[in-house]
Amino acid sequence: AIDESNRMPGANxxxxxxxxxxxxxxxxxxxxxxxxxxxxxxxxxxTVINGYSxxxxxxxxxxTVSNAVIKIHIKGPRTANPSVRNYRSIDGFRVFSGGxxxxxxxxxxxxxxIWISGSNAHHNIVAGTFIGTDPAGQNWYPAITALExxxxxxxxxxxxxxxxxxxxxxxxxxxxxxxxxxGNANDGGGGTGxxxxxxxxxxxxxxxxxxxTRRAQNGSDGLD
Numbered sequence: 001a002i003d004e005s006n007r008m009p010g011a012n013x014x015x016x017x018x019x020x021x022x023x024x025x026x027x028x029x030x031x032x033x034x035x036x037x038x039x040x041x042x043x044x045x046x047t048v049i050n051g052y053s054x055x056x057x058x059x060x061x062x063x064t065v066s067n068a069v070i071k072i073h074i075k076g077p078r079t080a081n082p083s084v085r086n087y088r089s090i091d092g093f094r095v096f097s098g099g100x101x102x103x104x105x106x107x108x109x110x111x112x113x114i115w116i117s118g119s120n121a122h123h124n125i126v127a128g129t130f131i132g133t134d135p136a137g138q139n140w141y142p143a144i145t146a147l148e149x150x151x152x153x154x155x156x157x158x159x160x161x162x163x164x165x166x167x168x169x170x171x172x173x174x175x176x177x178x179x180x181x182x183g184n185a186n187d188g189g190g191g192t193g194x195x196x197x198x199x200x201x202x203x204x205x206x207x208x209x210x211x212x213t214r215r216a217q218n219g220s221d222g223l224d
């Protein structure tokens with residue numbers, strides 16, 4: 001669907017209707033030719049990936065924490081066992097274009113869940129999404145203190161904004177847009193590079209479970 005969206009001019013929306021109660025796990029496999037699987041690059045119009053279209057899901061309505069019901073879990077091949085390195089790090093989404101939106105998704109086991117990169121990557125939105133926890137709010141890498149021995153390539157970031165990407169928004173001011181950035185083995189989110197400006201992280205829970213009752217810390221900085 002993402003490949004078709006990149007080829008089709010104009011705006012596109014990707015909805016879900018997977019049979020069963022879920023949550024439904026989309027396993028992201030390793031590929032030899034590249035370390036990125038989902039690349040969003042259509043500059044003719046935005047792509048919206050709407051996890052809340054999956055039956056049974058629902059955005060958050062709580063004013064202070066998150067009661068969102070997420071049914072789409074995007075899971076990479078990384079293992080939480082520091083002694084097992086039979087999978088290399090791969091990214092989830094790498095975004096090169098503008099105006100795209102990601103809603104109602106959970107990301108785990110990836111090097112960077114969402115990587116927004118380049119000057120054409122502007123006014124993207126990541127809202128109502130769990131970055132680093134599964135749909136139940138469990139962080140995938142509990143042994144965070146063992147970061148350095150296994151994560152030699154600096155992986156397991158949540159959201160990363162680089163290379164002059166600008167005016168992107170993570171979270172939002174209304175409850176439905178609240179995102180969770182927790183349980184990542186490295187930084188939960190951040191940005192770097194000249195021109196990487198005017199990006200906003202708003203109304204988030206960082207380092208906590210979605211219900212706000214449990215520590216689900218990121219292994220390095222919450223936001224860097």
